[in-house]
Amino acid sequence: IAKAVYSRIIRIFEGGSFLEGVREASKKHNGLVNLQHQLLFDILKEDFLISNGSDGKALIKRRLCAKKVLVIFDDVDDNDQINALVGEIECFGSGSKVIITTRYKHVLNRQKVDAIYKHKELDTHQSLQLLSNHAFGKDQPPNGFLHLVKSIALATGGLPLALEVLGGYLSDKKELVEWKSTLEKLKKIPNEKIQEKLKISYDSLDYLEKEIFLNIACFLIGMDKEYANYIMEGQLNSIIGIKDLIQKSLVKISYDNKLTMHDLL
Structure with missing residues (x-):
């Protein structure tokens, strides 16, 4: 959702940056x-040498204090992460917008945000x-699949990640019996046990795909895709394997070509 909002409104700002995975980055x-x-770099299109976090905060404040920008801090789980990055979110110019995605309401409360949107x-x-987009590449399922697609969609509890992963898993399943089998597996798993539902897709991988998935x-995670291929290629057919994992929505490639995956996987 945050990426969609960013893409839709970025044109009205002087520049913008989508800082993905703040929580994970803070650990490295x-x-x-x-x-x-x-x-x-995203906003000014310039390279800067930043020796430490304090210098970075000062530089951001000095260079962006007069610019109307859109900044998204994605997956923040501690208020200190934003403080470490920019100090105060008011450091940007007049008319700027800052969006924070988090699982923890206290992060937003401490930042005194203007509004909170709870993802439904x-x-x-x-x-x-x-589900249809990931399984069939279009908004609607083909003839004969509608009832099964609806049933599987309901069985995921409307969780986008589960729909993406299961859609990727089902993308090469062309027979109704295969979809029915998947639905029966899902019905046996309570909605709150989302990892078990996602494991259906993992269990369908062959040995090499599982090895590549576990290596990643x-x-x-966070490594350049080409370098990761170089590391694994000696033992595994990683180029094809990573491509298959991406198709199945188990692995994603970030804007700067780095390997990522959802932390529920």
Whole structure:
């Protein structure tokens, strides 16, 4: 949702930056400094040498205090992460907009935000569209599949991640019996046990795909895709494997070509 909002309104600002995965970046060496560098580069299209977080905050305040910008801090779980990045969100110019995505309301309360939007589960129609897009590449399922697609969409509880992953898993399943089998598995799993529903897709991977998935999940998140291919290619057919995992929505590639995945996976 945040990415869609960013794409829709960025044109009315002088510049913008979508800082993805703040929580994960904060755990890495120089992770927040790298995000400061990204923020400045996205908006000013200039490279800056930032030696530490304090210098980065001062530079951001000095260079962006008069610019009307759109900045999204994605997946923040601690108020200190925003403070470490920019100090105060008021450091940007007049008319700027800052959006924070988080699972924790206290993060937003401490930032004294103007409004809070609580993400809702998708309704039946939206769930059907999302599942169909990932399974068939279009908004509506083909003849004969509508009832099954609706039933599977309902069984996910309207959770977008589950719809994406299951849609990717079902994208090469062309027989109704395969969809019926998936639906029966889903019905046996309570809605709150989302990891078990996602595991259906993981369990369908072959041995090499599972090895590649586990390598990425354990060691290669945040690594450049081409470099990850170079590391794994000696033992695994990683180029095809990563492509298959992307198709199944188990792995994603960020705007700067780095491997990412949802933290529920």
